[in-house]
Amino acid sequence: MKPFTVVLCTPFLFLLTATPCLADNWGSWRGPTSNGISTETSVPTEWSKDKNVAWRVELPGPAGATPVVWDDQIFLTTVDGSSLLLMCFGTDGQEQWRREISKGNKAARGDEGNSASPSPITDGKHVWSFMGTGDLACFTVSGQPVWHVDLQERYGKFDIAFGMSATPVLHEGRLFVQLIHGDGKPTTQEAIVVAIDANSGEHLWKVDRVTGAAKENEHSYASPILYDFGDRTFLITHGADYTVAYGLEDGKEIWRLGGLNPQGNNYHPTLRFVASPAAAEGIVVCPTAKNGPVFAVAPDRQGDLTDSDAVLWVRDQHTPDVPSPLIHGDLVYLCRENGMLLVLDRNTGQEVYMERTHSHRHRASPVFADGHLYLTARDGKITVVKAGKEFQIVAQNDTDETMSASPVISDGTIYLRTFEALWAIRKD
Template identity: 30%
Template sequence: MDMGISRKSMIVAMAACGLFTGVGLSADPASSWPQFRGPTGTGQAADKAVPTKWDAGSVVWKTPLKGKGHSSPVVAGDKIFLTSALEDGRQRVVLAFDLASGKQLWEQVAWTGNPEKSHKMNGWATPTVYADGQHVWAWFGPAGVYCYTEGGKPVWSQQLGKFDTKNARGISSSLLVVDDILVVNGDSESDPYLFGLDKATGKTVWKTERPAAEGYSSPFLLEAHGKKQIILNGDKFVAGYDPKTGKEFWHCKSFAGRGEPVPAVGADGTIFVVNGLAGDVYAVRTDGAGDVTKTHMTWHTRRNEGRDQPSPLVIGNHVLVSNMKGILSCYDAKTGKELWKERIATGDITAAPLAAGGKGYFNFENGETVVIEPGEKLKIVATNKLVPQGGEVFRASLAPADGKLLIRSDQTLYCIK
């Protein structure tokens, strides 16, 4: 991504691609990839120079990471920010790297103690930080929320709850900043709240009750229909909230539980939702109030493909949904009609995909990334492979930066061009 691109030019570029006409962005202008899945929170990149083909020889640099984690790279200015967990979760750290060289710039130990239980696919450093060019915010669930300056100086910390569930899968929801509010999804059975914190002090501004159930999706900001709203998927429903007060605007009941995937967004502010467990894909208008299940669900289409942990992706008039085994389905965004269904690779995929230059990037756990171009038929542009070592697992989302692409495994950060 062009590090000098203005907020205005970014919006124009997105509109020109037909991706978010009339839908505002959530990015702080100081950041180039400020949060999980970028400026929109939905995996849409304005940068058209993202590489489409690479191999081991395309690696500009790679940096071994301390500990393990699945948080995705965040880019603010010339710095990259990540989290990691050491000693099987007994220590949680925030890390900063130089974008040009991959050199580690600083490390802050946020928390040390006895770790909570977590699923083997999750761990203790899955939530992605938010960075606005001046500060970095990190969340580790029961280990707390932490704020640092971009240079690594501690500013504040806050413990919000235990976030226990009977299945003890841990937490994975990433952070969002809307104006002066830091938004934290605490979906769990012990502390089922959506939190709005003062980003400068960590003080709780509002706290909205959610269903007492496990949930792992990340909130994102949608600006459509003349207002801002936080969109959050969940175990029971997908909903829109007022960023200033936390008040629910609307909710639409889901077809399956968990709610890991982040919804995709169409040009008119319609969202496209899958729920993690096997269930339907469905479209919801976001201009309603109260329970909109019967009034604003514009279509839903049956899916029988198993788990749908990767988030859906919108490119033009196409909605792309991959299951965890690499079977990719393409739907018409206006009608929900399934246009095609193809296996794009063998192996497991859990990472949320990326859209750039009219193409979709699907990165598999084995380090393979399949780049596709949607249409009436599937077109595979490239199948790219890194050479992971030491049993590396790739569950983080890709992050474009200044014409390059950042790829994070649980153990290594790669930069390719």
Template identity: 30%
Template structure:
């Protein structure tokens, strides 16, 4: 059903848990899980194996390795009103924002079986950090985990590497700075010995790679596409996707107004493609099959685009669909179908070959989290704390709608026959009937 030949298989570990969830949107970064026997219905009083209140505030999606889950979070100290007013004079936008005196950026480890918090570790402490949009958080980019290492990125506030065995911070890098305007949002991608990260601010726009062993900058490539005059329309919060294009590993990188391809070892720009319409402030990650990449251009004149790359030196647009394009939620592939939900709760199912919509239906609620595909179903999580379950099929049907206390900004993860959901209050393991 799923064409995953481009990407790595699930990593097996020696513990009782067979699957890992190493990054936002899982293995391969496309929101697809091999988990089976997942629950369809639950509530605060039914189907919850455990619920753990988390310290601080954050929107990052949990990652999992072996018997442990890890999340990032932020402990906030509010700025005095007069200090906030002084600092906001540099703000070029008019969005509602949160201003802090300081923030402690942390990694929290949770036991997968019991939900017990095992570690709560400060990675970075930042004085007078940039403000963030009130819909955003100071810990929105998701961490990446591999055997023995956790990589946590917080935009201009810094990036850190944690030894998950000793709980010691191996390195920190706070040298790379941009003006986010609305706070950090881009999650890195890990490729061989490179941690590849977007830095698309209102002041400057580039992509960079850090050495994962030392945190030192390996390469930095400035965006070459023409930018809009309005600085608010230059910023972006997208996450790259690693794809093998015609035998070559390629970083598919969504930025304001342009989709880029880069060589991951050197940062060389391989190609770029204009959206054709205004597109900026995206917080999405593309998805791809063995011939096309699919992406939403988010704010501006929103559209979902299919970009054909198979057999082409320079990718080209195969189709566009400008109805109910998501501004914050990434799409998910299920064979020859593409599913996505817009911010207002309209779910679309389209043919990947043509972009033709098979249906558009209302789920209800508002959405920021990205859906996942698992066990033949698609799970959509809303800001109101409702997870809607539909079949990954051509006909629309709501199998269940399940409500938890607290809003869902983080994306679900699915492994070991269970769902793990992070609300703005707690982390849940949903398992059983």
């Protein structure tokens, strides 16, 4: 294990970074409430390479990790040759600092990803970066190192075909990480969920995540999410044929949902999960893969929810394969990998409509702002669709640059991270 390096922040630095901001701070890859929803208004719906572009800055290498924004700073992970970097920019487009987290970048599935796939996380005082190498590091927002640990050294070597890509969840001074992988042997289960002290990097707890998944399904490329509504807060993990909820204090299992890939004669050997679940008050939507089913469950239950009355509804097919679901109002929005937008009634799962947006691979998760959905294709075209029960394309915008990161919205600006550059889209 790498030794911890602890750097104390001065009170002056804390004063600088704790200034309240009325605009949305986008501190994690799914935004202020971890569900892809912005509360901001007056957000641009139209842009091009030379329209509504406040600035564009070149990046040293490609990655699909979504940036995060807090006040006047932007943080993102990227590659630079074999180096894996955490970079900080001001909202004016000026680079403030860059730090090497580790070396040993590996490409995954050609142009689909690399070791900088997990997104950073920030609370405005510190920023945390996890890489596919297992390196997890913490810095102050001014770029001073706080601690660095190798999770492969601590918890065992990763065995996952296309690299570890789960983004950790931050909550009340703790980082929660799902490490769902395995060696493909039916007798071996390597999946774990861990909690780490966000201030020191010290281990808090670890639980085995036993599901009986086999073959490629032992590997998950989804990220955990937080259910944080009303008086209930817990962690939701996704992969290895199950969605499983855990308590934050000790990792005790609360509930699990099976049936996503039932074992038996019709077991699908390559139904690995990439899309993460989505949560809103009173509902968790669990995608699968490869045109499989989508499940909605009530989160206020315990034990095995499989085939119980906790399952609110099931859509037998048309799951999004990579983009995560988005829940807003009484609708569930599913952006499929081929650009089809499927909208379901939140309460019943009944189809409202399914329409094509842009016929290209979609890897980014949808974002909602000011009555619109932003759907991002790999060729850089972002389709803006009016939210609601009637399908209406408002605009289709193109930077002509490859993109798999989700858009980020903060202080009236849309930040786009392409494989070539970081863009700031703002109304002229």
